[in-house]
Amino acid sequence: MIVNDKDVKKLISSFKIFSEIKKQYGVPPNWKRPQGFVSLSRIILEQQISLASAEAHFNKLNNYVKEFTPNQILKLSDKEMRTCQISRQKAGYLRELSVAVIKKNLIFEELPNLSEDEIRKALTKIKGIGEWTTDIYLMFCLQSKDIFPLGDIALITTIKELSRVRTKEGIAKLTKKWEPLRSLAAYFLWYYYLKKRNRL
Numbered sequence: 001m002i003v004n005d006k007d008v009k010k011l012i013s014s015f016k017i018f019s020e021i022k023k024q025y026g027v028p029p030n031w032k033r034p035q036g037f038v039s040l041s042r043i044i045l046e047q048q049i050s051l052a053s054a055e056a057h058f059n060k061l062n063n064y065v066k067e068f069t070p071n072q073i074l075k076l077s078d079k080e081m082r083t084c085q086i087s088r089q090k091a092g093y094l095r096e097l098s099v100a101v102i103k104k105n106l107i108f109e110e111l112p113n114l115s116e117d118e119i120r121k122a123l124t125k126i127k128g129i130g131e132w133t134t135d136i137y138l139m140f141c142l143q144s145k146d147i148f149p150l151g152d153i154a155l156i157t158t159i160k161e162l163s164r165v166r167t168k169e170g171i172a173k174l175t176k177k178w179e180p181l182r183s184l185a186a187y188f189l190w191y192y193y194l195k196k197r198n199r200l
Contacts, residue, residue: 001030004030011178021188033141035111040133043136043137044133135148148175154190155186
């Protein structure tokens with residue numbers, strides 16, 4: 001569990017940025033998603049677009065197929081994917097993931113037993129799954145406690161809003177200070193970003 005009383009107390013007592021967020025908005029929820037094919041597909045759809053758009057695209061696709069499974073995804077033509085507002089690129093990524101699952105190159109049930117490095121290797125082997133997608137899966141589905149997705153625009157925007165740090169190197173250095181609770185730090189920053197913009 002990423003958000004728990006003990007870790008929250010430790011983070012807010014050690015870093016002013018988080019005590020200020022707590023003062024303003026409270027503690028973030030413990031965002032969690034189920035492990036497996038559906039969640040990872042959703043994360044792929046969330047790449048580089050807003051959560052609201054990704055949700056709309058997922059719902060269209062989910063309502064279109066009989067069941068959200070690798071076999072059903074592979075049955076869809078490019079035209080059907082477009083009907084569900086899935087870009088050609090992301091349709092390709094979903095197919096690559098589906099093939100990996102069917103061929104047992106990726107076995108979701110085995111991931112919790114692997115080290116973080118092994119999980120990264122297993123996921124990033126699949127075309128369309130990079131560091132950000134892997135970070136989000138590790139955090140939300142596997143509840144890994146010390147992940148900070150440096151490729152996440154909302155997190156970087158929030159750090160720039162709440163600190164004087166501007167450069168990529170500076171942000172990486174700052175987030176390193178939040179070990180071993182970087183996932184909780186990210187949850188606080190996302191929470192601030194969403195609450196401030198009334199998107200929660």
